Amino acid sequence: MSLTLDDNRATYQIRGYRPGSIQINEHFFQKSIIVMPNQLISDWAPQAFSELTSETLAIILKLHPDILLIGTGSMLQFPPTAIYGELINAGIGVEIMDTHAACRTYNVLTAENRNIAAALIIR
Numbered sequence: 001m002s003l004t005l006d007d008n009r010a011t012y013q014i015r016g017y018r019p020g021s022i023q024i025n026e027h028f029f030q031k032s033i034i035v036m037p038n039q040l041i042s043d044w045a046p047q048a049f050s051e052l053t054s055e056t057l058a059i060i061l062k063l064h065p066d067i068l069l070i071g072t073g074s075m076l077q078f079p080p081t082a083i084y085g086e087l088i089n090a091g092i093g094v095e096i097m098d099t100h101a102a103c104r105t106y107n108v109l110t111a112e113n114r115n116i117a118a119a120l121i122i123r
Contacts, residue, residue: 010037010110014118017103019074022122029122036063036117037110049073049121054083057119061090065117068092069106071099073121 012035016023021030024040034041041059046052049072060068068087070079076098084094097105099120106118 008111012040014103017100032121034119049077052079063117066115068094069102069118070096071102071120
């Protein structure tokens with residue numbers, strides 16, 4: 001068995017998730033967040049999937065990630081394309097998954113030093 005050194009250079013790494021709480025580094029959050037390797041937005045507006053709108057995702061255009069992971073809470077739910085279509089038109093890849101899967105995927109992609117954003121609905 002060979003072991004490799006964890007070379008994840010992201011300032012903000014997801015250390016744990018459970019419905020209602022996410023751990024970024026040593027801090028716990030109980031509200032929805034947007035996390036990127038070097039930026040954390042801890043006051044992201046939608047607190048439930050039903051509150052996700054194109055307006056709440058508009059901030060992503062300013063962040064310019066290559067890929068956006070949308071974590072839809074404890075259940076996988078697909079928002080209408082109109083909610084995230086502007087992001088796709090701007091060349092941002094959008095992946096929809098439950099928040100637990102989005103957390104795992106975020107960690108994998110940050111370990112690859114990818115320009116990623118994860119918009120995570122906690123509840």
